[in-house]
Amino acid sequence: MLASCSGRKGPEGRYPLHYLVWHNRARDLDRELSAKQADIEQLDPRGRTPLHLATTLGHLECARVLLKHGADVGKENRSGWTVLQEAVSTRDLELVQLVLRYRDYQRAVKRLAGIPILLEKLRKAQDFYVEMKWEFTSWVPLVSKICPSDTYKVWKSGQNLRVDTTLLGFDHMTWQRGNRSFVFRGQDTSAVVMEIDHDRRVVYSETLALASHDQEVLLAAVQPTEEQVMGRLTAPVVTTQLDTKNIAFERNKSGILGWRSEKTEMVNGYEAKVYGASNVELITRTRTEHLSDQHKGKSKGSKTPLQSFLGIAEQHVGPNNGVSAPGGPP
Template sequence: MIPANASTRKGPEGKYPLHYLVWHNRHRELEKEVRAGQVDIEQLDPRGRTPLHLATTLGHLECARVLLAHGADVGRENRSGWTVLQEAVSTRDLELVQLVLRYRDYQRVVKRLAGIPVLLEKLRKAQDFYVEMKWEFTSWVPLVSKICPSDTYKVWKSGQNLRVDTTLLGFDHMTWQRGNRSFVFRGQDTSAVVMEIDHDRRVVYTETLALAGQDRELLLAAAQPTEEQVLSRLTAPVVTTQLDTKNISFERNKTGILGWRSEKTEMVNGYEAKVYGASNVELITRTRTEHLSEQHKGKVKGCKTPLQSFLGIAEQHGGPQNGTLITQTLSQANPTAITAEEYFNPNFELGNRDMGRPMELTTKTQKFKAKLWLCEEHPLSLCEQVAPIIDLMAVSNALFAKLRDFITLRLPPGFPVKIEIPIFHILNARITFGNLNGCDEPVPSVRGSPSSETPSPGSDSSSVSSSSSTTSCRGCEISPALFEAPRGYSVLGGQREAATRDDDDDLLQFAIQQSLLEAGSHHLGGTNQQQARHPPHVL
């Protein structure tokens, strides 16, 4: 039995008591130690792992269960940037993946609820507005930009209420799916109501998020993943894409000829913006396959279309504005078992050795130059008005999560009326803010919009403002009816959870990539039965 007093311990069991018990898979003693509450459950060992990360990597299911039950953070990354869920997948243990996935989703709900009071306060203080965010995917690869999807998110903010309309819903059977959908967030004193309005089916899915008194067991039960969800992870590569911006720098773009140069400005939707280039932005895509069977590895390698082969050539040469793509493949071997003394000794060099399943990793690194169009006189405030909305949407939308990661950097002064950032190694996303408060085009339900007499598809006609006064781009009034369930729609309790809600980066990447590949095969004369069932959206 390990002494209860940590000060009497020596060696790794004294410095890292929870890790030491996890290493030896002594889950009953681990339970007692965690209950005592005298040791930090998030302590890092010399290899940059929390006790939960260590338990998951070693495949010690019962130890992971104990740590998760006592609140160990599933969202933490280890020193190599892998999440607990990604390490669980690499073990091939279905039960372990199911357990980790369940607690990950549960903890996300809890964090989301905990952040609602702060979000409500930010929304309450911010000035009301309407704005459109146009998303366009661009690429330096010929023809790719023409077959990429695009969408315009329409955003209404009034008091503690928020509504976002979209037509790009996600993907199904590896094809982009479109529809007419609204997401409504309505803040109240002690709770918030979230609605997903499907205008095509005239159905409203509603959920009330109480700010206190949530039953832990009910939330855990609701987060239980299906076996199909778990198997889909175990039969697909683990893919993560991240922007490395630690060395990023912003410089004004120049224009001019014959030695005469001036700082560049452009008009964006009626606003004069300074153009900046962001250099030293690296997009790193890492793919792990050690958990896949030979059959599934063959499927991953063998499913190439003519465009995919072409993109492979294009990747090797890089684009006109981008650095050459560097691809590295690591097949890690563990020729000798690692002892506890070696692992917990910070001065001992493990080299390529590590515990767990030998890693099969492919890393793609490419440098990009992001662009920013910043307007210092823009009526909107990025910090006070737009950032809280992006934070809220980022919970369940991978595109907004990418945008949030970029705008949280220390940007030059001004509002980013247009942003161009990389999201995949051949794709950039260009986001443009426009039609503020209906200044450019009439918007139903926005009082002061030039003409707001005709409701848009899916909008309740009763919500149209009767005002036709001149729009002030620095403020507006929005009809409260916009945040209610439309008349004649069926209202169902409980928010629908669809596969497209999973905000893991790999789903976004596969959706974009497959959309390009399928559309490219069509244009290049390829045949595909699935393509016939789900034709690509050519925009």
């Protein structure tokens, strides 16, 4: 029986939780975490938390123990994959359902915990009304036509806030439009959040109050359906990031050849220098090891027209991504 790994040498002493996860010793892991002597978010040499390792190896009971003790589902490993993405890649429906449930639970707790702070800031802030107009353009031909633009209208009165918008999202190369209002109504220790769909005349309302939700109630409320889980298990795992390690900045020029000068623009009454950034890559990485041949076939050629037009780099990652070979601890 293992009471503590702190006095032991080797991986068992340096990475006690990872060691127990590697050997799938869920009961010993529970005892070690109950003693509160080990760091539940410690990173191993491959940049993985114990929860990352448990999901990568498909050790369901170890993952259950770590989540019960508060392991952070939102962490990314050194390769940029989340706990949920690693769980999906195991093809284990129950593991994906468990991780998805705790991810949504932790998000809800963080959101509810911020309500008192937000209410206090709203109390102190002056009432106002403001319109924020914004639009994106591009020097790439035709791209400006699909870039979004909108005017946000924001009202603040006491502890109440309202935002009106017409830009709802992006789907199949088209920006989705509608007429929506988002209303935040602050109360003494809680708040009501409403989404008003003016086109359909429908109101979605939710009361946010940390005191009225214990862990079991919240966990029950965020239980994912089997359909939601299967939707993830039948779709590629995709992550997108900006690679700026080779980024370079240089002053933009204006004028005709031979009479060119460094470009400036007026911003809020100030003369501002204009710089250009180059060598920035948008990299999309895709994992499909959890997909059946049928679903892999569907995912091929699913690159969006925008990705193809802009030449976005895409990397396909093999099934052994970030997993050390069996036969020894991490």
